[in-house]
Amino acid sequence: MKLTTAIWFTGALKAIVLANQDDSISFEGFKVYRIDTSDQIADLKSTFADLFIIELNYNRHRDSLATIDVAVPPEHVAVFDALDFNTTILSRNLGADIATEGSLGNYPELDDDGVPGLSWFDSYHAYEDHVRYWADLQASFVNNSELIQVGYSFEGRPIQGIHLWGSSGKNSKPAVFFNGNVHAREWITSIVVEYLLYQIVTGYNKKDTAIQAALDNYDFYVLPVVNPDGFVYSQTTNRLWRKNRQTRDNTTAVGTDINRNWSVGFGGDGSSSNPSSETFSGYQPGDAPETAALMEFAQTLAVDKGIKLYIDWHSYAQVILLSYGYICDSFPKNIDRQISLAGETAVRIAQPYNTTFDYGPGCLVLYQSSGNGRDYMTDAAGAEFGWGIELRSTSYGFVLPADQILPSSVEIWEGMKYLWANM
Ligand SMILES: [Zn+2]
Structure with missing residues (x-):
């Protein structure tokens, strides 16, 4: 597909995010796609800048074209699918994956040398x-x-x-x-x-x-x-959060990418x-x-x-x-x-x-x-x-x-x- 279509879906995908009872984000029903970008990764990336679509990773494979992985909320899956990107599905339900990931564990006993087991x-x-x-x-x-x-x-x-x-x-x-x-x-x-x-x-x-x-x-x-x-x-709150939690003047956006902030x-x-x-x-x-x-x-x-x-x-x-x-x-x-x-x-x-x-x-x-x-x-x-x-x-x-x-x-x-x- 042409990237002009991608720009259109930028507007369509400003999502209403569903929250769990404790205000954490529910990823129930989110699908994860790997998109073949036809090597236009920079263009695609710029179209994602204001989306709720969550960018996960970019990969440039030595022997094939670049891909980008994204998580799409359930209310926009149909719209996303209709765009006809060249995709493979990595996860049909990210919420289920998070459940499989397991809950946070208990602190282990110390062994005889005082080392946590x-x-x-x-x-x-x-x-x-x-x-x-x-x-x-x-x-x-x-x-x-x-x-x-x-x-x-x-x-x-x-x-x-x-x-x-x-x-x-x-x-x-x-x-x-x-x-x-x-x-x-x-x-x-x-x-x-x-x-x-x-x-x-x-x-x-x-x-x-x-x-x-x-x-x-x-x-x-x-x-x-x-x-x-x-x-x-x-x-x-948000299992897929990437940046730090820094607030700044004149924007409601939160977070700086620490790994882009070096001199x-x-x-x-x-x-x-x-x-x-x-x-x-x-x-x-x-x-x-x-x-x-x-x-x-x-x-x-x-x-x-x-x-x-x-x-x-x-x-x-x-x-x-x-x-x-x-x-x-x-x-x-x-x-x-x-x-x-x-x-x-x-x-x-x-x-x-x-x-x-x-x-x-x-x-x-x-x-x-x-x-x-x-x-x-x-x-x-x-x-x-x-x-x-x-x-x-x-x-x-x-x-x-x-x-x-x-x-x-x-x-x-x-x-x-x-x-x-x-x-
Ligand atoms: Zn990283």
Whole structure:
């Protein structure tokens, strides 16, 4: 179909959103479609800017045309179907998927070493339980870690996590810096990052030589939830919320995309100056307090021992994203080495369950995105490897059943062990 038709349905789809009794959004009857965009993704995206249609993900496949996934409310499914996009249906009822995803779990018992049990990874969890989890994990590894706090979210929640180090003591090695759950609805990211922490802490205590080597070579700085306000909102009100919860003057739109608010490439293609957009960059680099805190923290790491590896954790495209996202025809100096490492990491990720991860510069393998964290780390914080990893799953999307938390964690653990030993 022609995009002029798409512009017409922009007006038709201003939806009345149904709420549950507790004011959370009901996704009962929402259908999820994958639209073949005929490679006109930027045009399609602009038509979505003011819609209630929820943009989920864009994918540019190496061997086929680009696709965009969208969730459509039930009262507009007939209108949407009549538009005759080239689509496949990913979900016939998103509300049912959310029910299958499982309710937020109970806090596990601590084992004899004071570590929360593996049952933590059987379900998703409330934000306050994540905070407790970090504290318990750190307390079980007290000689080699400390809780850290890098700043505050828009609503005043601390942005926190764990700093871990090895035999040379703290602040003695280059940094491995992980950011999880920058996008609120990507729940799998924080819990997979916590699995990495769990494996590091328990493995080091058991004198696993590979884990000892990783921690002896690098200081790890791990912030599992860098967008706490959005994460909480996605748990209480709108499961598909992406941005932070920042309000601004002269608009009722809420939220800045923290991963478009970094200073490198700020405001370029693949970000929006429209506050209603899912990729709203903000008006100035770092005018989202979460990004400002992360940029400042990255600078302290950069001038201290430097940043070896940064990974910004996302879902659900199953891809290892290298710099750059903001430009498509220029690459970091060490790009050949990065591609080789990412390819070998993808091989290790695939070993347990045959989960396929693509890899390469973000602009080439996924889509252009300006003002993102990995480009900032590469160009402004001197990171040797400024990466993003999009976790599972291309078939389930953001609402991943809880029984996939452990498999997703295990495969990434395999990839990380390889990466840390070989980078
Ligand atoms: Zn994301």
